[in-house]
Amino acid sequence: MLRYVTTNPGKVREAERYLPDGSVERLDFDYPEIQAAELGPIAAQGAREAYRHAGEPVLVDDAGMFVEGLDGFPGPYSSYVEETLGIERVHDIAADLADRRAAFRCVLGYCDGDGFAASPDPVDRGDRDAAAAAGPDGEGGRDGEDGGVERGDVETLPVKLFEGYVPGRIVAPRGEGGFGYDPIFEHDGETFAEMDTDRKNAVSHRGRALEKFAEWYADR
Ligand code: ITT
Ligand code: NA
Numbered sequence: 001m002l003r004y005v006t007t008n009p010g011k012v013r014e015a016e017r018y019l020p021d022g023s024v025e026r027l028d029f030d031y032p033e034i035q036a037a038e039l040g041p042i043a044a045q046g047a048r049e050a051y052r053h054a055g056e057p058v059l060v061d062d063a064g065m066f067v068e069g070l071d072g073f074p075g076p077y078s079s080y081v082e083e084t085l086g087i088e089r090v091h092d093i094a095a096d097l098a099d100r101r102a103a104f105r106c107v108l109g110y111c112d113g114d115g116f117a118a119s120p121d122p123v124d125r126g127d128r129d130a131a132a133a134a135g136p137d138g139e140g141g142r143d144g145e146d147g148g149v150e151r152g153d154v155e156t157l158p159v160k161l162f163e164g165y166v167p168g169r170i171v172a173p174r175g176e177g178g179f180g181y182d183p184i185f186e187h188d189g190e191t192f193a194e195m196d197t198d199r200k201n202a203v204s205h206r207g208r209a210l211e212k213f214a215e216w217y218a219d220r
Helices: 009-018 039-054 075-084 087-095 125-133 151-156 197-203 205-218
Strands: 002-005 024-027 058-067 101-111 160-170 185-187
Touching: 002 009, 002 039, 009 024, 009 058, 009 197, 009 205, 039 058, 039 075, 039 101, 039 151, 039 160, 058 075, 058 087, 058 205, 075 087, 087 160, 101 205, 160 205, 197 205
Parallel strands: 002 024, 002 058
Antiparallel strands: 058 101, 101 160, 160 185
């Protein structure tokens, strides 16, 4: 079973359309997120933390909205800005800009511990073997601090990344669907909140990333 590790059920609703029925289940876990200027390293480290917690294959999803006229803000800080300012004030700020173009980006990070024992890294050989032996198939993979993967080894777990991007522009809020910034993000004349899930998936950052992931996952 693949776990989509996220606190955000909206992400999983979209992801389910790309994966065989019953092959993915949401795991509601708020893994520790590093602060970085790029989504890639955040997703990679998040996937490692999520795998360490879950002890089975995980997919994490780090996304953000990047406003051109604000040099990409809020970008990797999108979650914090949604919680603090709220999307209406993000729209108000963007409304004063000459350039209201924006983009959503999504980076998916997949980690299943595979290739861990074999990966050439500076981790002490003995520790690594012990961690690998107790890995996802061993006992205690879900026991957090006492789980199969030792704290010091988390940094070296291999992660596969998949990216997606969609251009659009900031508009006054419209629509009831989707989540997050969807009401203020317009693509092709419609906001993401005015689209149903299939229509959003067909053009969205997450849809593009999931498409790449699903193809790779099917013949890995
Ligand atoms: P998890 O980290 O638990 O997965 P989250 O909602 O905090 O959930 P992110 O860290 O990726 O997710 O935060 C991304 C921010 O961008 C957050 O405010 C989301 O609401 C927003 N966001 C992500 N994908 C979006 C989408 O497809 N449409 C609109 N807003 C989106
Ligand atoms: Na997050």
